[in-house]
Amino acid sequence: MRGATVTSESPKVEFWFEFGSNYSYLSVMRIEQAAQQRAVQIIWKPFLLGPIFRALGMQNSPFVLQKKKGAYVWRDMERQCRKYRLRWRQPSTFPRVGVLPSRIALIGAEQPWIGAFCRRVMKLNFVLDLDINQPDHLAPILTQLGLSTGDILDQAQAEPAKKRLREQTEQARCKGIFGAPTFFVGSEMFWGNDRLDDALLFASEQI
Amino acid sequence: MRGATVTSESPKVEFWFEFGSNYSYLSVMRIEQAAQQRAVQIIWKPFLLGPIFRALGMQNSPFVLQKKKGAYVWRDMERQCRKYRLRWRQPSTFPRVGVLPSRIALIGAEQPWIGAFCRRVMKLNFVLDLDINQPDHLAPILTQLGLSTGDILDQAQAEPAKKRLREQTEQARCKGIFGAPTFFVGSEMFWGNDRLDDALLFASEQI
Numbered sequence: 001m002r003g004a005t006v007t008s009e010s011p012k013v014e015f016w017f018e019f020g021s022n023y024s025y026l027s028v029m030r031i032e033q034a035a036q037q038r039a040v041q042i043i044w045k046p047f048l049l050g051p052i053f054r055a056l057g058m059q060n061s062p063f064v065l066q067k068k069k070g071a072y073v074w075r076d077m078e079r080q081c082r083k084y085r086l087r088w089r090q091p092s093t094f095p096r097v098g099v100l101p102s103r104i105a106l107i108g109a110e111q112p113w114i115g116a117f118c119r120r121v122m123k124l125n126f127v128l129d130l131d132i133n134q135p136d137h138l139a140p141i142l143t144q145l146g147l148s149t150g151d152i153l154d155q156a157q158a159e160p161a162k163k164r165l166r167e168q169t170e171q172a173r174c175k176g177i178f179g180a181p182t183f184f185v186g187s188e189m190f191w192g193n194d195r196l197d198d199a200l201l202f203a204s205e206q207i
Numbered sequence: 208m209r210g211a212t213v214t215s216e217s218p219k220v221e222f223w224f225e226f227g228s229n230y231s232y233l234s235v236m237r238i239e240q241a242a243q244q245r246a247v248q249i250i251w252k253p254f255l256l257g258p259i260f261r262a263l264g265m266q267n268s269p270f271v272l273q274k275k276k277g278a279y280v281w282r283d284m285e286r287q288c289r290k291y292r293l294r295w296r297q298p299s300t301f302p303r304v305g306v307l308p309s310r311i312a313l314i315g316a317e318q319p320w321i322g323a324f325c326r327r328v329m330k331l332n333f334v335l336d337l338d339i340n341q342p343d344h345l346a347p348i349l350t351q352l353g354l355s356t357g358d359i360l361d362q363a364q365a366e367p368a369k370k371r372l373r374e375q376t377e378q379a380r381c382k383g384i385f386g387a388p389t390f391f392v393g394s395e396m397f398w399g400n401d402r403l404d405d406a407l408l409f410a411s412e413q414i
Contacts, residue, residue, distance in 0.1 A: 056273065066263065068385040072398055079405065178275040191279055194401040198286065 006039050011203040014184040016045040016177055017118075019098030019105075022063075022077055022091075025126045026193040027181040029086050032115040034196060038204040044114050046105040047172040048165065049095070049180055055173055061095045080193075087127045096125050097133045099165070103156040104138065106164050113145045120144075213246050218410040221391040223252040223384055224325075226305030226312075229270075229284055229298075232333045233400040234388040236293050239322040241403060245411040251321050253312040254379040255372065256302070256387055262380055268302045287400075294334045303332050304340045306372070310363040311345065313371050320352045327351075 015031055017024040035042050053061065063070040074090050081088035101121040108114045120141045124130045130137050135153050142149040155161055172182075176189065183190040183199035185206065190199040222238055224231040242249050260268065270277040281297050288295035308328040315321045327348045331337045337344050342360050349356040362368055379389075383396065390397040390406035392413065397406040 056275070066385065068263070068383050071383065072385070072396060075396070076398070076402075079409075083405070176275050176278065178273065178279070189279060189282070191283070192401075194399075195283075198290070202286075 006036065006041055008041075010039050010041045011185070011206045012041045012043055013199050013203045014043045014045050016047055016172055016175075016180060016182040016184070018047060018049045018180040019101050019118075019121050019125060019132055020061075020095035021049060021180040022073065022094075022126065023193045024181045025122045026080055026084060026086065027196050028118045028122045030084060030193075031196060034200055038200045040200050040203045042115075044105065044109045044118070045168065045172070046102040046109070046118075046165075047169045047177075047180075048099065048102060050097075051169050052173055052177060052179075056178060064094065087123070089127055089129050091125055091129050093131070096131065098125075100133045100135065100156060101138060103161040103165050104142070104152060106168060107152060107155055107161060113147065116145060117141060213243065213248055215248075217246050217248045218392070218413045219248045219250055220406050220410045221250045221252050223254055223379055223382075223387060223389040223391070225254060225256045225387040226308050226325075226328050226332060226339055227268075227302035228256060228387040229280065229301075229333060230400045231388045232329045233287055233291060233293065234403050235325045235329045237291060237400075238403060241407055245407045247407050247410045249322075251312065251316045251325070252375065252379070253309040253316070253325075253372075254376045254384075254387075255306065255309060258376050259380055259384060259386075263385060271301065294330070296334055296336050298332055298336050300338070303338065305332075307340045307342065307363060308345060310368040310372050311349070311359060313375060314359060314362055314368060320354065323352060324348060 013035065015027070017028055031042055049061070053059070058065060063073045077090070078088060080086075098121070101117075105114065105118055105121075108117055121132055121138070124137055124141075125132045132138070135157075139149050139153065142152055175184065179191055181191075181193055181196070183195065185199055185203040188199075188202060190196075190202070220242065222234070224235055238249055256268070260266070265272060270280045284295060284297070287293075305328070308324075312321065312325060312328075315324055328339055328345070331344055331348075332339045339345070346356050346360065349359055382391070386398055388398075388400055388403070390402065392406055392410040395406075395409060397403075397409070
């Protein structure tokens with residue numbers, strides 16, 4: 001199944017995600033194809049969950065703080081990945097810090113390579129079990145995408161990129177986001193990979 | 208679509224739910240038809256979330272304690288009920304105490320009237336916005352189901368029924384349940400109305 005061509009007039013869904021978040025992994029891997037099928041544009045919105053959780057009084061992911069829920073989540077992820085035919089390895093470090101790839105994703109948010117970049121970073125974390133905050137792990141991804149690796153890494157480590165990510169995370173907080181992934185269609189919020197299809201359907205019916 | 212006849216040999220799903228829980232409402236309304244379609248038996252397991260939350264260090268529902276999540280949940284419920292074609296009114300008291308209907312549901316857990324009873328109690332809470340812990344509100348339901356209303360209410364308020372509900376709730380805690388609804392297929396746990404279909408599919412493939 002393929003949808004109509006996506007144009008700048010197509011309905012939009014904002015996709016708020018975090019590279020350390022396991023349920024964001026599911027949505028990052030699925031969203032481009034699913035949005036294409038409904039002719040919906042994706043507005044990529046990388047942000048950091050850490051400051052959001054701290055603003056809510058939590059010092060870590062609820063999957064770490066709540067041990068029973070945490071244990072459940074890893075089993076759920078195995079089953080969900082089987083359902084969506086995605087590879088899966090439980091990360092040996094959780095949640096991984098994704099500051100550097102988030103800054104790169106902000107630089108590339110409107111570029112044609114954004115989807116492929118995000119999927120490869122997610123694979124680093126949730127398939128290859130590697131540190132996603134290391135320039136040495138991100139450089140090959142940028143190079144494989146045919147990009148100016150050195151320039152992008154320099155930009156991502158400069159003050160304007162740091163500021164953009166802080167601002168984007170603050171915007172997430174102001175919008176009422178409390179977890180990831182979160183989708184917005186206008187002011188309508190949808191939380192969790194389980195609502196990705198509902199969000200796309202809602203967007204496609206807004207025309 | 209209708210599945211094969213459900214017999215005592217059919218695969219089983221344990222359905223752990225709580226009458227005060229809004230996502231349990233969705234599953235209570237959906238499960239009998241969905242299980243029938245997959246020829247899966249339902250083992251009805253009413254329990255109380257309050258003691259579970261307290262054992263996890265929470266003094267109330269996370270939807271009350273976490274204000275942003277709470278605000279989201281009511282909007283999500285409106286949309287989910289539209290999706291499943293269920294009526295919906297946000298309860299003026301949340302979460303409602305469901306001790307008495309839970310004791311009745313334990314008495315009737317293996318009776319043919321259990322599904323209809325649970326759906327009617329859920330409608331009291333999430334459609335009619337009425338106190339579900341009042342014998343006066345529960346009696347008409349039992350009578351409409353053709354049951355011995357006085358006997359059942361007497362039983363439900365006697366010590367053995369109280370003890371059974373305490374034990375069932377303790378069993379929920381021991382099984383690692385941290386929210387409702389929760390489904391078990393053998394030792395395999397599925398949390399949330401969003402996993403009802405996965406749980407039934409998993410059960411039906413166990414034959």
